Amino acid sequence: MKVMVVGGGGREHAIIDKLKENKEITSIYALPGNGGISVDAVCVNIGAKDIDKIVSFAREEKIDYAVVAPDDPLVLGCVDALQAHGIPCFGPSKAAAQIEGSKVFAKNLMKKYHIPTAEYRVFDSAEAAKEYLREAPLPTVIKADGLALGKGVIIANTREEALDAVSSLMEDKIFGASGNRIVIEEFLTGPEVSVLSFTDGETVVPMVSSMDHKRALDGDKGLNTGGMGTVAPNPFYTKKIAAECMETIFLPTVRAMKAEGCPFKGCLYFGLMLTEKGPKVIEYNCRFGDPETQVVLPLLKSDLFDIMRAVTEGSLRDVAVEFDDKAACCVVMASDGYPKQYRTGFEIRMSAGEPGCKVFFAGVKTDGGKLYTAGGRVLGLTATAATLPAAVKKAYSCLSNLSFENAFYRKDIGQKAISVLEQNADEA
Numbered sequence: 080m081k082v083m084v085v086g087g088g089g090r091e092h093a094i095i096d097k098l099k100e101n102k103e104i105t106s107i108y109a110l111p112g113n114g115g116i117s118v119d120a121v122c123v124n125i126g127a128k129d130i131d132k133i134v135s136f137a138r139e140e141k142i143d144y145a146v147v148a149p150d151d152p153l154v155l156g157c158v159d160a161l162q163a164h165g166i167p168c169f170g171p172s173k174a175a176a177q178i179e180g181s182k183v184f185a186k187n188l189m190k191k192y193h194i195p196t197a198e199y200r201v202f203d204s205a206e207a208a209k210e211y212l213r214e215a216p217l218p219t220v221i222k223a224d225g226l227a228l229g230k231g232v233i234i235a236n237t238r239e240e241a242l243d244a245v246s247s248l249m250e251d252k253i254f255g256a257s258g259n260r261i262v263i264e265e266f267l268t269g270p271e272v273s274v275l276s277f278t279d280g281e282t283v284v285p286m287v288s289s290m291d292h293k294r295a296l297d298g299d300k301g302l303n304t305g306g307m308g309t310v311a312p313n314p315f316y317t318k319k320i321a322a323e324c325m326e327t328i329f330l331p332t333v334r335a336m337k338a339e340g341c342p343f344k345g346c347l348y349f350g351l352m353l354t355e356k357g358p359k360v361i362e363y364n365c366r367f368g369d370p371e372t373q374v375v376l377p378l379l380k381s382d383l384f385d386i387m388r389a390v391t392e393g394s395l396r397d398v399a400v401e402f403d404d405k406a407a408c409c410v411v412m413a414s415d416g417y418p419k420q421y422r423t424g425f426e427i428r429m430s431a432g433e434p435g436c437k438v439f440f441a442g443v444k445t446d447g448g449k450l451y452t453a454g455g456r457v458l459g460l461t462a463t464a465a466t467l468p469a470a471v472k473k474a475y476s477c478l479s480n481l482s483f484e485n486a487f488y489r490k491d492i493g494q495k496a497i498s499v500l501e502q503n504a505d506e507a
Protein backbone atom coordinates (compact mmCIF):
# COMPACT_ATOMS: atom_id res chain seq x y z
CA MET A 80 0.00 0.00 0.00
CA LYS A 81 1.17 3.48 -0.86
CA VAL A 82 0.44 6.10 1.78
CA MET A 83 0.93 9.86 1.50
CA VAL A 84 1.23 12.25 4.42
CA VAL A 85 0.59 15.95 3.72
CA GLY A 86 2.71 18.25 5.89
CA GLY A 87 6.32 18.60 6.91
CA GLY A 88 6.88 19.16 10.62
CA GLY A 89 7.60 17.19 13.77
CA ARG A 90 3.97 16.10 13.95
CA GLU A 91 4.14 14.58 10.47
CA HIS A 92 7.43 12.86 11.34
CA ALA A 93 5.79 11.29 14.42
CA ILE A 94 2.83 10.11 12.29
CA ILE A 95 5.16 8.61 9.67
CA ASP A 96 7.27 6.94 12.36
CA LYS A 97 4.16 5.21 13.68
CA LEU A 98 2.75 4.31 10.26
CA LYS A 99 6.01 2.51 9.49
CA GLU A 100 5.04 -0.16 12.03
CA ASN A 101 2.26 -1.36 9.69
CA LYS A 102 3.36 -4.25 7.47
CA GLU A 103 0.85 -3.56 4.66
CA ILE A 104 2.38 -0.18 3.90
CA THR A 105 5.09 -0.51 1.28
CA SER A 106 5.90 3.14 0.70
CA ILE A 107 5.29 6.46 2.45
CA TYR A 108 5.46 9.84 0.74
CA ALA A 109 5.65 13.15 2.61
CA LEU A 110 4.43 16.36 0.90
CA PRO A 111 6.66 18.30 1.36
CA GLY A 112 8.24 16.51 4.37
CA ASN A 113 11.65 17.86 5.39
CA GLY A 114 15.30 16.88 5.27
CA GLY A 115 15.02 14.89 8.51
CA ILE A 116 11.86 13.05 7.43
CA SER A 117 13.60 11.92 4.23
CA VAL A 118 15.21 9.06 6.17
CA ASP A 119 11.75 7.59 6.82
CA ALA A 120 9.71 8.67 3.78
CA VAL A 121 10.08 9.84 0.20
CA CYS A 122 9.82 13.63 0.38
CA VAL A 123 8.07 15.29 -2.56
CA ASN A 124 8.52 19.00 -3.10
CA ILE A 125 4.84 19.97 -3.09
CA GLY A 126 3.62 22.49 -0.52
CA ALA A 127 0.91 21.45 1.93
CA LYS A 128 -1.42 24.20 0.64
CA ASP A 129 -1.05 23.34 -3.04
CA ILE A 130 -4.22 21.26 -3.26
CA ASP A 131 -4.21 20.83 -7.06
CA LYS A 132 -0.65 19.51 -7.09
CA ILE A 133 -1.34 17.23 -4.11
CA VAL A 134 -4.30 15.70 -5.94
CA SER A 135 -2.36 15.29 -9.22
CA PHE A 136 0.51 13.63 -7.38
CA ALA A 137 -1.82 11.24 -5.56
CA ARG A 138 -3.48 10.24 -8.83
CA GLU A 139 -0.24 9.82 -10.77
CA GLU A 140 1.40 7.76 -8.02
CA LYS A 141 -1.79 5.76 -7.39
CA ILE A 142 -1.76 6.57 -3.70
CA ASP A 143 -3.98 4.18 -1.71
CA TYR A 144 -4.48 6.35 1.38
CA ALA A 145 -3.77 9.95 2.37
CA VAL A 146 -3.26 11.53 5.77
CA VAL A 147 -3.78 15.30 5.73
CA ALA A 148 -2.15 16.62 8.90
CA PRO A 149 -1.93 20.47 8.98
CA ASP A 150 -4.79 22.92 9.51
CA ASP A 151 -4.36 24.93 6.28
CA PRO A 152 -4.96 22.17 3.72
CA LEU A 153 -7.82 20.77 5.82
CA VAL A 154 -9.55 24.16 5.98
CA LEU A 155 -8.90 24.61 2.23
CA GLY A 156 -10.71 21.33 1.47
CA CYS A 157 -7.80 19.00 0.67
CA VAL A 158 -9.70 15.95 1.94
CA ASP A 159 -12.77 16.76 -0.18
CA ALA A 160 -10.55 17.20 -3.26
CA LEU A 161 -8.75 13.88 -2.74
CA GLN A 162 -11.95 12.00 -1.97
CA ALA A 163 -13.56 13.37 -5.12
CA HIS A 164 -10.92 11.32 -6.96
CA GLY A 165 -11.61 8.21 -4.90
CA ILE A 166 -8.61 8.52 -2.58
CA PRO A 167 -9.51 7.57 1.00
CA CYS A 168 -8.25 10.08 3.55
CA PHE A 169 -7.66 10.61 7.24
CA GLY A 170 -8.82 14.11 8.11
CA PRO A 171 -12.04 16.12 8.23
CA SER A 172 -13.93 17.60 5.27
CA LYS A 173 -13.71 21.33 4.61
CA ALA A 174 -17.09 21.80 6.31
CA ALA A 175 -15.99 19.91 9.44
CA ALA A 176 -12.59 21.66 9.55
CA GLN A 177 -14.50 24.88 10.27
CA ILE A 178 -14.40 23.80 13.89
CA GLU A 179 -10.81 25.12 13.83
CA GLY A 180 -10.99 27.37 10.77
CA SER A 181 -13.61 29.66 12.28
CA LYS A 182 -13.69 30.53 15.97
CA VAL A 183 -17.17 31.98 15.42
CA PHE A 184 -18.37 28.63 14.05
CA ALA A 185 -16.84 26.80 17.05
CA LYS A 186 -18.26 29.20 19.63
CA ASN A 187 -21.73 29.19 18.09
CA LEU A 188 -21.67 25.38 17.95
CA MET A 189 -20.80 25.18 21.65
CA LYS A 190 -23.50 27.66 22.56
CA LYS A 191 -26.17 25.89 20.55
CA TYR A 192 -25.32 22.46 22.00
CA HIS A 193 -24.57 23.61 25.57
CA ILE A 194 -20.93 22.58 25.50
CA PRO A 195 -19.04 24.38 28.31
CA THR A 196 -16.82 27.22 27.08
CA ALA A 197 -16.02 30.86 27.90
CA GLU A 198 -18.83 33.42 27.48
CA TYR A 199 -18.32 35.40 24.28
CA ARG A 200 -19.49 38.05 21.83
CA VAL A 201 -18.87 38.17 18.07
CA PHE A 202 -18.04 41.44 16.27
CA ASP A 203 -17.71 42.24 12.59
CA SER A 204 -16.95 45.91 13.04
CA ALA A 205 -14.02 47.43 14.92
CA GLU A 206 -16.22 50.27 16.09
CA ALA A 207 -18.74 48.00 17.82
CA ALA A 208 -15.95 45.87 19.34
CA LYS A 209 -14.25 48.99 20.77
CA GLU A 210 -17.53 50.29 22.13
CA TYR A 211 -18.11 46.97 23.93
CA LEU A 212 -14.55 47.00 25.32
CA ARG A 213 -15.09 50.32 27.10
CA GLU A 214 -17.08 48.46 29.76
CA ALA A 215 -15.99 44.80 29.36
CA PRO A 216 -14.42 43.04 32.35
CA LEU A 217 -10.62 42.69 32.31
CA PRO A 218 -8.53 40.74 31.50
CA THR A 219 -10.33 39.95 28.27
CA VAL A 220 -9.51 37.57 25.43
CA ILE A 221 -9.63 38.67 21.79
CA LYS A 222 -9.49 36.10 19.01
CA ALA A 223 -9.32 36.44 15.24
CA ASP A 224 -12.07 34.35 13.63
CA GLY A 225 -9.83 32.62 11.08
CA LEU A 226 -6.49 30.81 11.09
CA ALA A 227 -3.56 32.95 12.24
CA LEU A 228 -0.58 30.60 12.64
CA GLY A 229 -1.61 30.03 16.25
CA LYS A 230 -1.02 33.74 16.98
CA GLY A 231 -4.56 35.09 16.67
CA VAL A 232 -5.32 35.06 20.41
CA ILE A 233 -4.57 38.16 22.47
CA ILE A 234 -5.04 38.26 26.22
CA ALA A 235 -5.49 41.94 27.11
CA ASN A 236 -4.92 43.03 30.69
CA THR A 237 -5.75 46.68 30.10
CA ARG A 238 -8.34 48.55 28.03
CA GLU A 239 -5.57 50.04 25.94
CA GLU A 240 -4.18 46.60 25.06
CA ALA A 241 -7.67 45.40 24.19
CA LEU A 242 -8.34 48.37 21.89
CA ASP A 243 -4.92 47.94 20.25
CA ALA A 244 -5.69 44.27 19.64
CA VAL A 245 -8.94 45.16 17.88
CA SER A 246 -7.12 47.75 15.73
CA SER A 247 -4.37 45.27 14.76
CA LEU A 248 -6.79 42.49 13.87
CA MET A 249 -9.66 44.41 12.28
CA GLU A 250 -8.13 47.63 10.93
CA ASP A 251 -4.46 46.85 10.27
CA LYS A 252 -5.45 43.28 9.30
CA ILE A 253 -2.23 41.73 10.62
CA PHE A 254 -3.74 38.31 9.88
CA GLY A 255 -5.56 39.39 6.70
CA ALA A 256 -9.15 38.25 6.27
CA SER A 257 -8.87 36.11 9.45
CA GLY A 258 -9.52 39.36 11.35
CA ASN A 259 -12.70 40.36 9.47
CA ARG A 260 -14.63 39.03 12.44
CA ILE A 261 -13.43 38.62 15.98
CA VAL A 262 -14.55 36.87 19.13
CA ILE A 263 -14.17 38.65 22.47
CA GLU A 264 -14.46 36.20 25.32
CA GLU A 265 -14.35 35.77 29.04
CA PHE A 266 -10.91 35.19 30.57
CA LEU A 267 -10.79 31.76 32.22
CA THR A 268 -8.22 30.39 34.63
CA GLY A 269 -7.08 26.89 35.49
CA PRO A 270 -4.68 24.20 34.29
CA GLU A 271 -4.72 23.47 30.56
CA VAL A 272 -4.98 19.99 29.11
CA SER A 273 -4.74 18.84 25.49
CA VAL A 274 -6.82 15.81 24.54
CA LEU A 275 -6.48 14.47 21.02
CA SER A 276 -9.18 12.05 19.95
CA PHE A 277 -9.97 9.74 17.06
CA THR A 278 -13.50 10.09 15.77
CA ASP A 279 -15.35 8.62 12.79
CA GLY A 280 -18.27 10.99 13.20
CA GLU A 281 -20.12 8.70 15.64
CA THR A 282 -17.65 7.09 18.02
CA VAL A 283 -15.04 9.17 19.79
CA VAL A 284 -11.95 7.64 21.37
CA PRO A 285 -9.76 10.02 23.37
CA MET A 286 -6.03 9.43 23.25
CA VAL A 287 -3.71 9.77 26.25
CA SER A 288 -3.86 13.36 27.56
CA SER A 289 -0.94 15.76 27.27
CA MET A 290 0.40 19.11 28.44
CA ASP A 291 1.86 21.66 26.04
CA HIS A 292 4.43 24.32 27.03
CA LYS A 293 3.52 27.22 24.78
CA ARG A 294 5.76 30.01 26.06
CA ALA A 295 9.29 30.40 24.72
CA LEU A 296 11.11 30.64 28.05
CA ASP A 297 11.43 28.71 31.31
CA GLY A 298 8.78 29.34 33.95
CA ASP A 299 6.15 29.97 31.22
CA LYS A 300 7.72 33.34 30.39
CA GLY A 301 8.35 34.97 27.03
CA LEU A 302 6.32 34.92 23.85
CA ASN A 303 3.76 32.34 22.82
CA THR A 304 5.17 29.79 20.39
CA GLY A 305 3.83 26.81 18.46
CA GLY A 306 4.90 24.73 21.48
CA MET A 307 8.31 24.22 23.13
CA GLY A 308 7.66 20.80 24.61
CA THR A 309 5.02 18.39 25.84
CA VAL A 310 4.49 15.64 28.36
CA ALA A 311 1.95 12.83 28.48
CA PRO A 312 -0.11 11.89 30.38
CA ASN A 313 -1.18 15.21 31.90
CA PRO A 314 -1.44 14.68 35.70
CA PHE A 315 -4.15 17.34 36.06
CA TYR A 316 -6.43 15.17 33.93
CA THR A 317 -7.76 12.61 36.39
CA LYS A 318 -10.05 9.68 35.53
CA LYS A 319 -12.96 11.60 37.03
CA ILE A 320 -12.29 14.65 34.87
CA ALA A 321 -11.88 12.42 31.82
CA ALA A 322 -15.31 10.88 32.44
CA GLU A 323 -16.85 14.33 32.86
CA CYS A 324 -15.24 15.57 29.62
CA MET A 325 -16.58 12.57 27.72
CA GLU A 326 -20.08 13.32 28.94
CA THR A 327 -20.13 17.12 28.67
CA ILE A 328 -17.66 17.86 25.86
CA PHE A 329 -16.40 15.02 23.64
CA LEU A 330 -19.62 13.18 22.81
CA PRO A 331 -21.73 16.36 22.62
CA THR A 332 -19.22 17.87 20.16
CA VAL A 333 -19.19 14.84 17.88
CA ARG A 334 -22.99 14.64 17.97
CA ALA A 335 -23.29 18.37 17.34
CA MET A 336 -21.10 18.17 14.24
CA LYS A 337 -23.23 15.32 12.92
CA ALA A 338 -26.45 17.22 13.66
CA GLU A 339 -25.07 20.25 11.79
CA GLY A 340 -24.58 18.07 8.70
CA CYS A 341 -20.78 18.04 8.91
CA PRO A 342 -19.75 14.91 10.81
CA PHE A 343 -16.12 15.14 11.94
CA LYS A 344 -13.84 12.30 10.84
CA GLY A 345 -10.19 12.39 11.80
CA CYS A 346 -8.31 13.66 14.83
CA LEU A 347 -10.32 16.15 16.85
CA TYR A 348 -8.20 18.06 19.34
CA PHE A 349 -9.80 19.42 22.48
CA GLY A 350 -7.87 22.27 24.14
CA LEU A 351 -9.37 22.30 27.63
CA MET A 352 -9.12 24.46 30.69
CA LEU A 353 -9.97 22.88 34.03
CA THR A 354 -11.77 25.77 35.70
CA GLU A 355 -13.34 25.89 39.15
CA LYS A 356 -16.68 25.45 37.40
CA GLY A 357 -15.52 22.32 35.58
CA PRO A 358 -13.69 21.60 32.30
CA LYS A 359 -14.30 24.09 29.49
CA VAL A 360 -13.26 24.18 25.84
CA ILE A 361 -10.61 26.81 25.07
CA GLU A 362 -10.21 25.73 21.47
CA TYR A 363 -10.82 22.94 19.02
CA ASN A 364 -8.24 21.90 16.45
CA CYS A 365 -9.26 19.83 13.44
CA ARG A 366 -5.99 17.88 13.49
CA PHE A 367 -3.23 16.33 15.54
CA GLY A 368 -1.50 18.93 17.75
CA ASP A 369 2.16 19.74 17.38
CA PRO A 370 4.15 18.92 19.57
CA GLU A 371 1.41 16.94 21.41
CA THR A 372 1.53 14.24 18.71
CA GLN A 373 5.20 13.72 19.47
CA VAL A 374 4.38 12.40 22.95
CA VAL A 375 0.98 10.84 22.25
CA LEU A 376 1.79 8.60 19.27
CA PRO A 377 4.96 7.06 20.79
CA LEU A 378 2.69 5.79 23.59
CA LEU A 379 0.14 4.27 21.18
CA LYS A 380 0.29 0.47 21.39
CA SER A 381 -2.29 -0.23 18.68
CA ASP A 382 -1.65 0.05 14.96
CA LEU A 383 -2.14 3.64 13.80
CA PHE A 384 -2.97 2.72 10.20
CA ASP A 385 -5.70 0.27 11.30
CA ILE A 386 -7.24 3.02 13.44
CA MET A 387 -7.01 5.59 10.65
CA ARG A 388 -8.74 3.31 8.15
CA ALA A 389 -11.47 2.55 10.70
CA VAL A 390 -12.00 6.30 11.13
CA THR A 391 -12.37 6.69 7.35
CA GLU A 392 -14.71 3.71 7.05
CA GLY A 393 -16.84 4.61 10.07
CA SER A 394 -15.93 1.47 12.01
CA LEU A 395 -13.91 2.98 14.83
CA ARG A 396 -15.95 1.18 17.46
CA ASP A 397 -14.62 -2.15 16.13
CA VAL A 398 -10.88 -1.46 16.55
CA ALA A 399 -8.72 -1.48 19.65
CA VAL A 400 -7.09 1.84 20.57
CA GLU A 401 -4.67 1.12 23.40
CA PHE A 402 -1.92 3.16 24.98
CA ASP A 403 1.12 2.05 26.95
CA ASP A 404 0.83 2.72 30.64
CA LYS A 405 4.03 4.79 30.46
CA ALA A 406 4.96 8.45 30.19
CA ALA A 407 6.59 10.53 27.47
CA CYS A 408 8.39 13.86 27.35
CA CYS A 409 9.23 15.86 24.22
CA VAL A 410 11.68 18.77 24.34
CA VAL A 411 11.74 21.04 21.30
CA MET A 412 15.11 22.37 20.14
CA ALA A 413 14.64 25.68 18.38
CA SER A 414 16.77 28.32 16.70
CA ASP A 415 17.72 31.12 19.09
CA GLY A 416 15.37 34.06 18.54
CA TYR A 417 12.30 31.93 17.71
CA PRO A 418 9.36 32.84 17.62
CA LYS A 419 10.77 36.13 16.30
CA GLN A 420 13.84 36.51 14.08
CA TYR A 421 16.30 33.62 13.95
CA ARG A 422 19.13 32.40 11.75
CA THR A 423 19.25 29.07 9.89
CA GLY A 424 21.74 26.95 7.99
CA PHE A 425 23.65 25.45 10.93
CA GLU A 426 24.75 21.84 10.76
CA ILE A 427 22.93 19.48 13.13
CA ARG A 428 25.28 17.04 14.82
CA MET A 429 23.98 13.81 16.32
CA SER A 430 25.72 10.98 18.06
CA ALA A 431 24.15 7.53 18.38
CA GLY A 432 20.60 7.56 19.78
CA GLU A 433 19.50 5.73 22.90
CA PRO A 434 16.71 3.18 23.17
CA GLY A 435 13.44 4.85 24.16
CA CYS A 436 14.45 8.16 22.55
CA LYS A 437 13.25 9.40 19.17
CA VAL A 438 14.08 12.52 17.21
CA PHE A 439 11.28 14.09 15.17
CA PHE A 440 12.51 16.65 12.67
CA ALA A 441 10.74 19.90 11.79
CA GLY A 442 12.72 22.88 10.39
CA VAL A 443 15.49 20.82 8.82
CA LYS A 444 17.02 20.45 5.35
CA THR A 445 19.66 18.14 3.91
CA ASP A 446 22.67 19.07 1.88
CA GLY A 447 25.39 16.65 0.81
CA GLY A 448 24.12 14.02 3.23
CA LYS A 449 24.25 16.37 6.21
CA LEU A 450 21.36 17.93 8.15
CA TYR A 451 21.08 21.70 8.55
CA THR A 452 18.66 23.91 10.49
CA ALA A 453 16.01 25.50 8.27
CA GLY A 454 13.32 26.79 10.62
CA GLY A 455 12.36 28.10 14.05
CA ARG A 456 11.41 24.84 15.68
CA VAL A 457 14.14 22.51 14.44
CA LEU A 458 13.37 19.18 16.10
CA GLY A 459 11.63 17.50 18.99
CA LEU A 460 13.31 14.85 21.07
CA THR A 461 10.89 12.42 22.71
CA ALA A 462 11.78 10.01 25.47
CA THR A 463 9.44 7.37 26.87
CA ALA A 464 9.87 5.71 30.26
CA ALA A 465 7.88 4.00 33.00
CA THR A 466 7.23 7.25 34.87
CA LEU A 467 7.07 10.93 33.99
CA PRO A 468 10.15 11.96 36.03
CA ALA A 469 12.12 9.18 34.32
CA ALA A 470 10.92 10.28 30.86
CA VAL A 471 11.86 13.92 31.55
CA LYS A 472 15.31 12.92 32.82
CA LYS A 473 15.90 10.68 29.83
CA ALA A 474 14.77 13.34 27.33
CA TYR A 475 17.29 15.84 28.69
CA SER A 476 20.07 13.28 28.83
CA CYS A 477 19.41 12.23 25.19
CA LEU A 478 19.37 15.88 24.17
CA SER A 479 23.07 16.10 24.95
CA ASN A 480 23.67 13.83 21.91
CA LEU A 481 22.31 16.57 19.64
CA SER A 482 23.77 19.98 18.91
CA PHE A 483 23.72 22.86 16.46
CA GLU A 484 24.89 26.45 16.63
CA ASN A 485 22.34 28.89 18.07
CA ALA A 486 20.26 26.08 19.57
CA PHE A 487 17.94 26.87 22.43
CA TYR A 488 15.42 24.85 24.38
CA ARG A 489 13.46 25.11 27.61
CA LYS A 490 15.12 23.47 30.59
CA ASP A 491 11.88 22.98 32.54
CA ILE A 492 9.65 20.87 30.31
CA GLY A 493 7.63 18.55 32.58
CA GLN A 494 8.52 20.30 35.85
CA LYS A 495 5.00 21.58 36.47
CA ALA A 496 3.59 18.11 35.77
CA ILE A 497 6.12 16.50 38.14
CA SER A 498 5.16 18.89 40.96
CA VAL A 499 1.49 17.99 40.48
CA LEU A 500 2.36 14.30 40.67
CA GLU A 501 4.31 14.91 43.88
CA GLN A 502 1.43 16.92 45.32
CA ASN A 503 -1.05 14.17 44.38
CA ALA A 504 1.20 11.58 46.04
CA ASP A 505 1.41 13.70 49.23
CA GLU A 506 -2.37 14.02 49.34
CA ALA A 507 -2.97 10.30 48.72
Ligand code: AMP
Binds near residue numbers: 230264265267
Ligand atom coordinates in the same frame (compact mmCIF):
# COMPACT_ATOMS: atom_id res chain seq x y z
P1 AMP B 1 -5.68 29.16 21.40
O1 AMP B 1 -4.87 29.58 20.20
O2 AMP B 1 -7.15 29.33 21.26
O3 AMP B 1 -5.23 27.84 21.93
O4 AMP B 1 -5.23 30.15 22.57
C1 AMP B 1 -3.89 30.24 22.95
C2 AMP B 1 -3.79 30.27 24.43
O5 AMP B 1 -4.46 31.43 24.92
C3 AMP B 1 -4.47 29.11 25.14
O6 AMP B 1 -3.66 27.97 25.21
C4 AMP B 1 -4.73 29.71 26.50
O7 AMP B 1 -3.57 29.66 27.29
C5 AMP B 1 -5.02 31.14 26.18
N1 AMP B 1 -6.48 31.37 26.12
C6 AMP B 1 -7.30 31.23 25.06
N2 AMP B 1 -8.58 31.51 25.40
C7 AMP B 1 -8.56 31.83 26.72
C8 AMP B 1 -9.57 32.21 27.67
N3 AMP B 1 -10.85 32.35 27.32
N4 AMP B 1 -9.18 32.46 28.93
C9 AMP B 1 -7.89 32.36 29.30
N5 AMP B 1 -6.90 32.01 28.46
C10 AMP B 1 -7.22 31.74 27.19
Ligand code: GLY
Binds near residue numbers: 368
Ligand atom coordinates in the same frame (compact mmCIF):
# COMPACT_ATOMS: atom_id res chain seq x y z
N1 GLY C 1 0.30 22.63 20.25
C1 GLY C 1 -0.90 23.27 19.93
C2 GLY C 1 -1.35 23.08 18.53
O1 GLY C 1 -0.97 22.17 17.84
O2 GLY C 1 -2.15 23.89 18.07
